[in-house]
Amino acid sequence: MDSPRRGWQMVVVPTERVQPIPVDDRFWQPLGMRASASFKLDFTDVTVQHDDLLGEPNRYFEQPYFSGGAIRFAAVQLGGASALFDATRRFLADMHRLDDVLQQTRLAELAYLIESGNQWLRSAGDKTDQWLADQTDPATIVAYANMTRTAIEAICLQVMPLCERCVGARGLLRPHPFERIHRDLTMYLRQPAPDATLVDIGRYVLTNPTAAHALWT
Structure with missing residues (x-):
């Protein structure tokens, strides 16, 4: 296509007009x-032709929509942690371990961790909707989304070993559902650029003179 456009460009590939496109799936051998x-x-x-182009160049990376989308995958991650929590309770029930005080202590910790994640997600969703409506600086939305994804990852990484201690080696054996959920969550937690995400949060709060209690209001 002869076009003066510059930058990253989304395209709808015209598969109906081209030869079959070679596909290789051999590399995809994930843990979970x-x-x-x-x-x-x-x-x-x-x-491709002009009509095959989707949006303007670099539109895919437009903020706050690009980084703000992290809230969605954070919700999926917490859903995995919640599923692991439920699988742990079922396992303990099947093993008649519900009266074990140590297990009760771990389940209490799991419960408040997951509810903390729920509160992060509710807050992120409500604030993002309001900020988009108010045309708030995209940097604020991105920073909060980055905090949310970071907090949810940390919560999941606390939930997983607690659940492991509850079920022991037996729960990690196939075909118990716990094993698959644990493996899937381990894989899905590995989202791109976690270090860059932390740097972005730090940069935002260091360059924002707003008092701590009003940073996100």
């Missing part, structure tokens, strides 16, 4: 999420 699929496609010699 084995029911998922990922492919490498070779677009060599594929020509």
Whole structure:
């Protein structure tokens, strides 16, 4: 396509007009999420027209929508932690361990960790909706979304070993549901650029003179 456009451009590949595109899925051998699929496609010699372009250049990376989307995958991560919590309770019930004081203590900690995650997600959703409506500085939305994803990851990483201690080696054996959920969550927690995310949060709060109690109001 002969076009003066510059930057990252989203395209709807016209599969109905081109030769079959080579697909390679051999690289996708994940630890968890084995029911998922990922492919490498070779677009060599594929020509697109102006009508195949989706949006303007660099629109895909437009903030706050690009980084703000982290709230969605954080919700999925916490859903995995919640599923692990439920699988742990079922396991303990089946093993008649519900009266074990040490197990009760661990379940109490798991309960407040997961509820903390729920509160993060509710706050992030409500604030983002309001900030978008008010046309708040995108940097504020991105920083809060980054805090949310970081907090949820930390919560999940606390939930997982607590659940492991509850069920022991027996719960980590197939075909127990706990094993699959644990494996899937381990994989899905590995989202891109966690260090850059922390740097972004720190930069935002260091350059914002607002008092701590009013940073996110």
